[in-house]
Amino acid sequence: MNSQPKRFDYAELAKPDRTHARIYTDPDIFHEEMEKIFRRSWVYVAHESEIPNPGDYVTTYIGLIPVIVTRDEAGKIHVLVNRCMHRGATVCPYEKGEAKTFTCPYHGWEYALDGRLNAVGLPRGYNPGEIDKDKLGLREAAKVGSYRGIIFASLDEVPDISLEEKLGPAIPILDAYMDLSPTGEIEVGKSGVYKHAYRGNWKIQVEGSVEGYHPIFTHHSAFETIGRTMGINPKSSFTGSGKTGLLGRDLGHGNNILEVYNYTDEQIRQRYPQAYIDLLKDAHGEKRAMAALRTRFNLVIFPNLAILEYQFRVTRPVQVDLSEVRIYHTMLKGLPEEFSAINLRRVREHEFFYGPAAFGGPDDYVAFERIQQGLVADEEAPWVLLNRGYTTEQIDAEGCRYGDLTQETQQRAPYYEYRRLMARTLEAV
Amino acid sequence: MNRSDAENFLYREAALLDHKRLDAWLDLFSDDALYWIPANQSDYDPREHVSFVYDNMTLLKERIGRLTGEYCHAQQPPSSTLHTISNVEVEPIGPGRVRVRSNAVIYEFRNNAQRRFYPLQTFPAFCTHELREEDGHWRITLKKVALLNADGEIFDLSFLL
Numbered sequence: 131m132n133s134q135p136k137r138f139d140y141a142e143l144a145k146p147d148r149t150h151a152r153i154y155t156d157p158d159i160f161h162e163e164m165e166k167i168f169r170r171s172w173v174y175v176a177h178e179s180e181i182p183n184p185g186d187y188v189t190t191y192i193g194l195i196p197v198i199v200t201r202d203e204a205g206k207i208h209v210l211v212n213r214c215m216h217r218g219a220t221v222c223p224y225e226k227g228e229a230k231t232f233t234c235p236y237h238g239w240e241y242a243l244d245g246r247l248n249a250v251g252l253p254r255g256y257n258p259g260e261i262d263k264d265k266l267g268l269r270e271a272a273k274v275g276s277y278r279g280i281i282f283a284s285l286d287e288v289p290d291i292s293l294e295e296k297l298g299p300a301i302p303i304l305d306a307y308m309d310l311s312p313t314g315e316i317e318v319g320k321s322g323v324y325k326h327a328y329r330g331n332w333k334i335q336v337e338g339s340v341e342g343y344h345p346i347f348t349h350h351s352a353f354e355t356i357g358r359t360m361g362i363n364p365k366s367s368f369t370g371s372g373k374t375g376l377l378g379r380d381l382g383h384g385n386n387i388l389e390v391y392n393y394t395d396e397q398i399r400q401r402y403p404q405a406y407i408d409l410l411k412d413a414h415g416e417k418r419a420m421a422a423l424r425t426r427f428n429l430v431i432f433p434n435l436a437i438l439e440y441q442f443r444v445t446r447p448v449q450v451d452l453s454e455v456r457i458y459h460t461m462l463k464g465l466p467e468e469f470s471a472i473n474l475r476r477v478r479e480h481e482f483f484y485g486p487a488a489f490g491g492p493d494d495y496v497a498f499e500r501i502q503q504g505l506v507a508d509e510e511a512p513w514v515l516l517n518r519g520y521t522t523e524q525i526d527a528e529g530c531r532y533g534d535l536t537q538e539t540q541q542r543a544p545y546y547e548y549r550r551l552m553a554r555t556l557e558a559v
Numbered sequence: 560m561n562r563s564d565a566e567n568f569l570y571r572e573a574a575l576l577d578h579k580r581l582d583a584w585l586d587l588f589s590d591d592a593l594y595w596i597p598a599n600q601s602d603y604d605p606r607e608h609v610s611f612v613y614d615n616m617t618l619l620k621e622r623i624g625r626l627t628g629e630y631c632h633a634q635q636p637p638s639s640t641l642h643t644i645s646n647v648e649v650e651p652i653g654p655g656r657v658r659v660r661s662n663a664v665i666y667e668f669r670n671n672a673q674r675r676f677y678p679l680q681t682f683p684a685f686c687t688h689e690l691r692e693e694d695g696h697w698r699i700t701l702k703k704v705a706l707l708n709a710d711g712e713i714f715d716l717s718f719l720l
Binding site: 322323348355358454478480481487488489495496503 | 603606630633673711
């Protein structure tokens with residue numbers, strides 16, 4: 131992107147109850163999103179369980195920018211731009227691994243785990259004053275923070291809110307996710323990663339991660355199999371009557387949640403052995419244990435992370451109409467051997483529904499691609515409607531908007547933050 | 560079972576799949592069979608790691624019902640496949656039991672007129688079949704398809720390998 135992007139009026143293009151097709155199809159808007167949302171606000175990069183030891187690293191992207199998430203010798207986490215300061219080559223070609231240094235293949239420039247430039251190739255060829263090693267370390271994210279191992283970074287400028295403000299009412303939900311482990315720890319991706327791609331805009335996945343309206347249509351075939359083989363009827367949660375008791379909530383700063391199930395004590399006892407329930411109560415106390423056992427949800431941490439039942443789902447924008455999705459399976463750490471069936475169920479249930487060969491995932495991704503195909507008709511039909519339940523939306527004690535889970539509160543939520551971030555001028559940030 | 564017998568068995572299996580004779584294909588499997596497509600690596604423990612597919616016969620029948628049913632949106636239109644099989648090796652693993660290793664190249668195509676540019680996908684794979692003789696017939700007790708791109712980005716794998 132060489133030229134200054136066109137100015138768009140995002141309050142007009144992303145209204146509270148509808149979004150314009152253009153924000154899913156216009157390459158200039160896409161590049162402005164990469165600048166204002168992905169480079170200059172909190173973005174998920176990795177989970178600490180992926181880099182447990184000094185020297186461990188994973189490579190990923192912040193928007194279009196390749197980065198390396200490292201743990202240095204002292205155990206500190208760094209988010210480094212994967213770009214040699216000499217001629218621009220990436221210095222790490224692997225998805226994950228362990229290293230003492232990163233060395234550029236072109237001229238042998240070598241960087242430490244914290245990004246410092248250790249050495250350059252053939253140093254005697256440089257005259258005094260031609261190179262300042264202190265200023266030529268790998269560029270590092272301006273801000274890095276983590277909550278319960280979930281690492282977020284902001285690449286360019288310090289965001290205008292703290293990570294605590296950013297997560298806000300999502301924090302107890304993240305706690306409930308981790309508290310299914312007696313030690314409160316999970317492992318992300320060690321038990322598998324599904325690597326999807328689809329030909330569609332990244333925001334379609336963000337909206338789709340918390341979609342409570344589509345399951346009985348898109349996942350009819352999967353639900354039939356669940357009914358026959360597991361003896362439960364998932365359709366009952368998605369009737370759309372407006373009275374299911376399950377909610378979609380706007381958690382602020384673009385984050386939002388779809389409650390998938392809210393188990394009763396009786397259902398908890400059916401789903402989990404009593405010894406495991408007791409284990410969690412002993413480990414965390416009654417209140418935290420019950421919060422973990424009771425809820426199953428889809429949570430979006432805007433812009434690129436969704437935490438669903440057994441997964442961290444990371445959306446990476448590639449082009450305005452091409453996105454990559456990585457679904458990192460999660461396992462509970464610290465479970466005594468006699469509870470291995472709990473983790474085994476996480477494997478089998480996850481693999482049944484998600485992934486490119488599973489009973490649910492492929493139907494979602496074909497829907498996402500068909501949305502992108504249809505949205506080019508923006509002269510004929512400019513609007514994507516997100517107004518279901520808009521006029522009956524309510525506000526809870528925490529100040530969060532909520533509605534029945536099919537009523538699109540959670541799809542409307544990201545666009546409050548979207549408008550806020552996109553309205554900023556680049557100079558003012 | 561010698562190599563020639565094994566080749567005939569694998570060719571017949573491929574033909575049944577490619578010509579969508581799925582009832583006859585299912586008849587090749589024993590009741591206790593497993594149909595497995597590992598994810599990320601070919602040798603991960605399926606109890607510790609998710610797979611693309613890890614079906615017992617109940618789930619495999621459900622899968623076929625879904626793929627051929629009215630509500631599998633990912634299979635509209637349905638895939639056509641072509642299997643090419645080579646490098647066949649046979650190893651006895653017990654009385655009336657053999658392990659057959661082969662390489663397969665599976666081509667997949669969906670002739671989607673609306674999309675126009677749906678790519679022909681190619682899936683090279685290391686295959687393992689474990690077979691057991693039952694009443695004079697060889698039946699598959701394990702079919703494992705280890706994709707060459709098991710750790711790669713995959714748009715869609717909603718068809719039978």
